Amino acid sequence: xxxxxxxxGGGPGGALSAGILAQKGHKVLVIEAGSINRYKVCSGGxxxxxxxxxxxxxxxxxxxxxxxxxxxxxxDENEVISAKKxxxxxxxxxxxxxxxxxxxxxxxxGAEIVYNTVAKRIYIDKYGVKVKCDHKGLLKxxxxxxxxxxxxxxxxxxxxxxxxxxxxxxxxxxEFVGDIENLDDNIKHSFNxxxxxxxxxxxxxxxxxxxxxxxxxxxxxxxxxxxxxxFKAFLKDNIIVAKQIKGLxxxxxxxxxxxxxxxxxxxxxxxxxxxxVVIGDAAGFADPITWEGIYFxxxxxxxxxKVFDILLTNKNxxxxxxxxxxxxxxxxxxxxxxxxxAVKQILWGKDLEKKWITVAKFFKSNIKRYELLQKxxxxxxxxxxxIKQMSTLDKLRIGFKxxxxxxxxNPVNFIHIFRTLL
Numbered sequence: 001x002x003x004x005x006x007x008x009g010g011g012p013g014g015a016l017s018a019g020i021l022a023q024k025g026h027k028v029l030v031i032e033a034g035s036i037n038r039y040k041v042c043s044g045g046x047x048x049x050x051x052x053x054x055x056x057x058x059x060x061x062x063x064x065x066x067x068x069x070x071x072x073x074x075x076d077e078n079e080v081i082s083a084k085k086x087x088x089x090x091x092x093x094x095x096x097x098x099x100x101x102x103x104x105x106x107x108x109x110g111a112e113i114v115y116n117t118v119a120k121r122i123y124i125d126k127y128g129v130k131v132k133c134d135h136k137g138l139l140k141x142x143x144x145x146x147x148x149x150x151x152x153x154x155x156x157x158x159x160x161x162x163x164x165x166x167x168x169x170x171x172x173x174x175e176f177v178g179d180i181e182n183l184d185d186n187i188k189h190s191f192n193x194x195x196x197x198x199x200x201x202x203x204x205x206x207x208x209x210x211x212x213x214x215x216x217x218x219x220x221x222x223x224x225x226x227x228x229x230x231f232k233a234f235l236k237d238n239i240i241v242a243k244q245i246k247g248l249x250x251x252x253x254x255x256x257x258x259x260x261x262x263x264x265x266x267x268x269x270x271x272x273x274x275x276x277v278v279i280g281d282a283a284g285f286a287d288p289i290t291w292e293g294i295y296f297x298x299x300x301x302x303x304x305x306k307v308f309d310i311l312l313t314n315k316n317x318x319x320x321x322x323x324x325x326x327x328x329x330x331x332x333x334x335x336x337x338x339x340x341x342a343v344k345q346i347l348w349g350k351d352l353e354k355k356w357i358t359v360a361k362f363f364k365s366n367i368k369r370y371e372l373l374q375k376x377x378x379x380x381x382x383x384x385x386x387i388k389q390m391s392t393l394d395k396l397r398i399g400f401k402x403x404x405x406x407x408x409x410n411p412v413n414f415i416h417i418f419r420t421l422l
Contacts, residue, residue: 003029003112004312006131006144008119008157010103011040012294013280013301014150018113019057019106020305026312028111029142030103031133033118033151039253040095041173041261043208043215045191046294047090047381053298057105063098064091065210070190071377073204074240075356081363082186083374090191090381092208092215098294114140119151122160124275128317145317148304149278150297153262158282161273166284167265169203169291172231173217174258178248180209187244191381193290194241197352199234203291207244214248216241219263219291231258263291267337271329272322277304285329288340289347292381296333303328336384343387346402358401369394 005021007014010032018028032038045068046054054060068091070084103113114133117140121132129147133140151157155165180188187207194205203219218234220227235241250257264284271283279285280297287296307325311317347355363373369390376386387395 001027001143002128003027003142003144005029005146005148005308006031006129006142007148007150008122008131009033009150009152009280009282010113010115011099011150011152011280011297012102013297013304014148015099015102015106015301016053016057016298017148017150017279017301017305017308018111019102019109020302021308022106022109022111024305024309025110026309028106029144030106030111030113031117031119031131031142032103032113032115035115037096037100039259040099041171041217041259042095042294043173043191043206043217044093044095044098044210045090045208045292045381046093046098047292047379048088049380050295050298051091053295053302054102056302057102057109060098060101061091063093063101065094066092066189068092068189068191068209070186071193071381072186072190073193073195073356073360073377075195075353075360077239079357079360081360081373081377082190083377084190085378089378092191092210094210094215119154119157122147122157124161124273129275145275146308146311146322147276148301148308149276149282150280150301152281153264154282158268158278161276161278163268163270163273163278166268168222168262169219169265170222170227170260171217171219171263171291172228172258172260173215174235175213175215175251175253176245176248177213177251179212180214180244180248183209183244192240194238195352195356196234196238199230199238201350201352202348205234205238205241207241213251214244216245222262228260263293266341270326272319272326274319275317275322277307277322277325279304283329285333287382287384288337288344289383290381299332300329303332335388336382339384339387340382343383346399355402359398362398362401 004026007030010030021028067088073081117133117135123130129144188209192207200220205218208215267284279300285296286293311321363370
């Protein structure tokens with residue numbers, strides 16, 4: 001059997017693509033490496049804009065763990081950036097449940113899904129796409145017209161497609177279970193981020209509440225055992241974390257107290273080729289500052305499905321055809337990535353807490369500025385919209401306070417960042 005589209009990876013983006021294409025009447029196969037309800041290291045937080053995309057397939061609110069009404073960025077014990085609303089701004093899920101819900105919906109619309117099947121080789125020629133897989137030790141081959149790469153962090157598959165892999169970071173996460181109703185309302189109904197350079201200078205830690213527990217993790221540079229030890233110390237020694245997990249128990253996942261997973265650090269230079277596109281983590285799509293990835297996985301999956309529907313209808317399998325996908329995602333969120341990447345060059349790294357305290361004081365010193373920041377955090381879990389709306393004078397002010405002029409050591413990088421932000 002030859003499929004119209006083969007999708008490698010059954011995460012949010014891949015499964016949503018499958019569902020949309022199946023709704024259009026196309027023959028779709030999803031090749032999923034994991035088992036049904038497999039676990040994924042992820043904070044499991046989605047802003048409302050993600051719910052709109054999930055609603056294409058059905059009502060995702062049935063599997064919600066907790067309604068979220070605020071965002072906190074803890075810089076130290078005394079400094080916090082808080083954004084809250086009376087109404088819901090997002091939801092928390094367990095990724096195992098969320099991903100399975102999307103896959104089940106895609107199947108309801110007619111997509112075929114094979115589990116415990118690992119893609120090993122991809123072949124593309126003028127006749128179509130062929131994917132060779134390992135299914136529990138057995139060789140399986142599947143053929144199709146087009147391919148969507150939603151396979152997460154698989155440098156081997158990117159290289160087979162002729163794409164250069166991105167830079168990667170590593171995330172660690174533990175699941176804690178127990179009664180959290182006695183926690184501060186500021187914690188149990190918010191997405192909570194923790195800036196602490198003792199454990200990571202390149203990212204943050206998080207506490208995301210669920211119905212009966214907390215997902216707690218940190219993203220860090222890939223430094224082997226050092227990164228692992230920093231995560232263990234984060235759980236034990238960070239005052240904010242230690243206070244929240246008191247009385248809770250770790251829920252072992254696959255008989256382990258924590259798991260690790262690679263995250264993209266920036267988008268690929270190219271996300272398409274003849275008969276294929278890559279989406280989500282595979283394409284490097286995660287917010288460059290907050291690493292929020294579910295929305296960008298879903299959105300890129302939706303864009304890929306819409307483009308493939310056009311290509312399949314017109315039987316256009318050329319690279320010129322798939323290039324439309326990259327054009328569309330850049331129009332949708334490419335500028336946001338550019339702004340956040342530029343800000344990240346200034347914000348993360350040495351003197352992390354000092355920089356974030358500077359940011360907090362700068363925005364809190366002006367009511368309108370702080371309201372703008374709160375709006376960006378509650379609506380997008382991002383500061384890019386805030387930066388874009390700030391006056392040039394305010395951008396220069398905060399840039400100077402953060403010592404952005406030190407980037408002059410690399411003139412090319414400085415000019416790029418300067419142009420992007422101003």
